[in-house]
Amino acid sequence: MYKVTKHFEFEASHRLNALAEGHQCRNLHGHSYKVEVTIGSDKLNQHGFVIDFSEINQIKKRIHDDWDHALIISQNDPKLSELTKLGGKYFIFPYNNPSVENMCHHIYQLTTEMLLKKSSYRTFKVWIKIYETSNNFAEYTEE
Numbered sequence: 575m576y577k578v579t580k581h582f583e584f585e586a587s588h589r590l591n592a593l594a595e596g597h598q599c600r601n602l603h604g605h606s607y608k609v610e611v612t613i614g615s616d617k618l619n620q621h622g623f624v625i626d627f628s629e630i631n632q633i634k635k636r637i638h639d640d641w642d643h644a645l646i647i648s649q650n651d652p653k654l655s656e657l658t659k660l661g662g663k664y665f666i667f668p669y670n671n672p673s674v675e676n677m678c679h680h681i682y683q684l685t686t687e688m689l690l691k692k693s694s695y696r697t698f699k700v701w702i703k704i705y706e707t708s709n710n711f712a713e714y715t716e717e
Contacts, residue, residue, distance in 0.1 A: 575699065577614040578623075580630040583607060584642040591651040592671035602645070602657075607677075608705040609637065611685055617696050625692070633685050640665045646672040678702040678714035 587604035590597070611633055615624045644663040647654055650670050658664055669676040682702045689698045705711040 575614045575616050576618060576624045577612055578625060578627065578630070579610050579612040580627060580634065582609050582611075582634045582637070584609070584638055586641050586644050586646050588646040588667075588672040589648075589651065589653070589657075590671050590673060591648055591653070605706045607641075607674075609634075609681065610701075610703040611681065612701040612703070613685070613689070614699040614701075615696050619696070625689075625698075629688070629692070632688055633681065636684055637681065646677070648672055674704050674706045674710075674712040675714065678704050678712050682714050682716075 584607050585604065586607060587602055589602045590599040593600045611630055613625050613630065618624060644665045645657060646665045646667050647657055648667050648669060648671055651657070654666070658666075667676070667680075669680070679702075681704070682700055685700050685702070686698075689700070699715065701713065701715040703711055703713045
């Protein structure tokens, strides 16, 4: 299998509201996220590519537009209306908790939707990895 990987970064804050009261990550806090989007295929296109890196930039742009320098807040957060009234940029996260694991899944879905529009004759495999800190990361792919 051939694989290509695009790295990009963004800054954002979140609050892991689904955690127990008193857990430090339930507080509003931020990270310098580092993202790796890897796309693999057993066949190359007519140009000898898995996919053109510029096409992966669509995912990067979407994440930057939605998440860079934003508050990523769960649609189920009990403080949602309070926090969005503060103003600034925010993204209503469609999961119960904006954990790095769920963020990986969200980017995975965006990437696979983009790939479905690209090709009907090739199949792709997608891996997403997000570093929350230099020592902590999560990954998502489907088997």
